[in-house]
Amino acid sequence: MKTAVIQFPGLNRDRDMIAALTRISGHAPLTVWQTETSIPDVDMIVIPGGFSYGDYLRCGAIAARQPVMQAIREQAEKGVMILGVCNGFQILLEAGLLPGALMRNTSLRFVCREVKLEVANANTPFSRGYNQGQVFRCPVAHHDGNYFADEETLNRLEGNGQIVFRYAGGTNPNGSARDIAGIINEHGNILGMMPHPENLIEPAHGGSDGRALFAGALGVAL
Numbered sequence: 001m002k003t004a005v006i007q008f009p010g011l012n013r014d015r016d017m018i019a020a021l022t023r024i025s026g027h028a029p030l031t032v033w034q035t036e037t038s039i040p041d042v043d044m045i046v047i048p049g050g051f052s053y054g055d056y057l058r059c060g061a062i063a064a065r066q067p068v069m070q071a072i073r074e075q076a077e078k079g080v081m082i083l084g085v086c087n088g089f090q091i092l093l094e095a096g097l098l099p100g101a102l103m104r105n106t107s108l109r110f111v112c113r114e115v116k117l118e119v120a121n122a123n124t125p126f127s128r129g130y131n132q133g134q135v136f137r138c139p140v141a142h143h144d145g146n147y148f149a150d151e152e153t154l155n156r157l158e159g160n161g162q163i164v165f166r167y168a169g170g171t172n173p174n175g176s177a178r179d180i181a182g183i184i185n186e187h188g189n190i191l192g193m194m195p196h197p198e199n200l201i202e203p204a205h206g207g208s209d210g211r212a213l214f215a216g217a218l219g220v221a222l
């Protein structure tokens with residue numbers, strides 16, 4: 001399984017993502033800078049978290065308009081798996097690759113803590129490493145994680161099984177509609193999620209609940 005990690009100025013979780021992908025797949029991902037207009041053939045492209053362009057304008061808005069996004073769009077159309085985590089999720093929304101928006105947390109504070117996630121749909125390439133309904137631990141760290149979409153869109157996401165992860169056990173940290181933590185596109189190859197599974201993959205992190213996401217997506221053993 002070959003992977004690529006996209007880099008924008010201001011991201012800070014790219015190193016964690018590269019480490020997670022390397023440890024779990026056994027291969028270092030390619031790194032692709034935002035000015036590239038093509039992406040070599042890989043099985044999964046990851047947009048990691050952080051503060052691209054200092055979160056100016058809106059989180060992810062400037063990154064979403066850089067040249068590499070056209071290349072991501074082309075790969076997505078070919079069916080390549082695209083994963084956006086946190087700022088990566090914000091970028092996918094700003095690029096129109098996923099529906100809805102991420103607004104300021106209802107607390108108006110940056111929230112850095114652990115939450116519980118429930119697998120609302122285990123039948124996707126990104127969640128197949130978990131069981132349907134499984135609840136697992138995952139860290140979050142963001143100030144704009146409050147997922148919003150109009151009722152019609154929320155109903156459609158729900159009806160199609162496009163809500164993949166939900167905050168569980170009253171741990172919704174940001175006010176997201178219907179406790180949404182992660183959604184997938186209709187075609188089933190683009191996933192955006194606010195929490196950071198790459199930060200809980202080995203005992204030194206205090207647990208390895210995030211590992212199944214990558215192992216499942218990459219088709220490797222846990």
Ligand SMILES: NC(=O)CC[C@H](N)C(=O)O
Nearest residue numbers: 049050086087142143144
């Ligand atoms: N960890 C992250 O990716 C943070 C995303 C974004 N900068 C926010 O705070 O909402």
